[in-house]
Amino acid sequence: VSQRPGNAATSNTETPLSQATSSAIGIQPASGPIENVWDYSVPVPCSRQKKLIYPKAPVELGPWSREQWHARFLIVRKQLEALVDKHLDLHGLERRPVYSLRMVGTAPSTAFPSIVITCRGVDAKALQDLFRSRAEHRLCIGKERSLVPWSSSLGNQRGVDESLPRPRLVYYRTRTDTVV
Numbered sequence: 001v002s003q004r005p006g007n008a009a010t011s012n013t014e015t016p017l018s019q020a021t022s023s024a025i026g027i028q029p030a031s032g033p034i035e036n037v038w039d040y041s042v043p044v045p046c047s048r049q050k051k052l053i054y055p056k057a058p059v060e061l062g063p064w065s066r067e068q069w070h071a072r073f074l075i076v077r078k079q080l081e082a083l084v085d086k087h088l089d090l091h092g093l094e095r096r097p098v099y100s101l102r103m104v105g106t107a108p109s110t111a112f113p114s115i116v117i118t119c120r121g122v123d124a125k126a127l128q129d130l131f132r133s134r135a136e137h138r139l140c141i142g143k144e145r146s147l148v149p150w151s152s153s154l155g156n157q158r159g160v161d162e163s164l165p166r167p168r169l170v171y172y173r174t175r176t177d178t179v180v
Contacts, residue, residue, distance in 0.1 A: 038108040045173050046121075049106055053172070057103040059113045064165040069113050072165045073101040076115060076139050080131065087130055088123075095120060097127060104170045114168040115141070121173040131169060140164050 041052035059073075060066045077099045084097065097119040105111030119127055136142040 038111075044104065044170055051104055051106055051170065052111075053116060053170070054103040054105075054108065054111055057108070057111065059101050059103055061113050062165075069165050069167070070101060073099075073115060073167060076141055076167065079139055080115075080117075080135060083130055083134055084127070087134070088126055095123065097123070101167070102170075104168070112168055113165065114170045116170045116172050118172045118174060121175060124171045124173045128171060136169075140166050142166070142168055 035056075037056040037058070038054055040056050041054050044051040044053060058066055059069045061069075064072075080099065097117045100116045100118070102114060102116045103111040104114040104116065117127060
């Protein structure tokens with residue numbers, strides 16, 4: 001189990017049964033130092049806050065598991081792709097944004113599950129405007145908790161849906177066409 005620096009450490013021990021099974025099928029434990037997934041980061045271009053992407057870190061936070069974050073990512077990605085298809089003229093495959101789920105923050109302790117949108121720098125502003133105006137509220141993405149359109153019909157008095165993981169959007173601008 002990987003933990004962020006500063007969090008309570010948990011032991012990552014194998015049971016004798018799992019060690020025996022691993023040895024029986026030819027899997028040997030890695031020799032040498034164990035790699036810390038938070039040691040490797042990539043700066044987000046044009047980030048005023050100097051955000052970093054942690055591509056090796058597991059995407060999990062709060063009460064939601066990796067699987068829940070990934071399932072939420074797949075739903076949101078599909079909707080973002082549909083918005084791009086409907087509203088923007090980015091029909092060439094090389095101009096299409098690429099979406100990935102990563103931990104992003106100014107430090108490992110502030111990293112948050114985010115959808116990194118890799119796009120050409122010239123397309124970033126149009127994508128930001130589109131997603132802010134048509135997706136953030138409806139898809140429950142971004143920083144701010146807001147009223148969920150269907151929450152009142154479900155009997156949620158406060159209007160806040162806390163059962164959904166809420167990924168943030170981070171734009172990774174490139175100078176060239178995106179690589180698929």
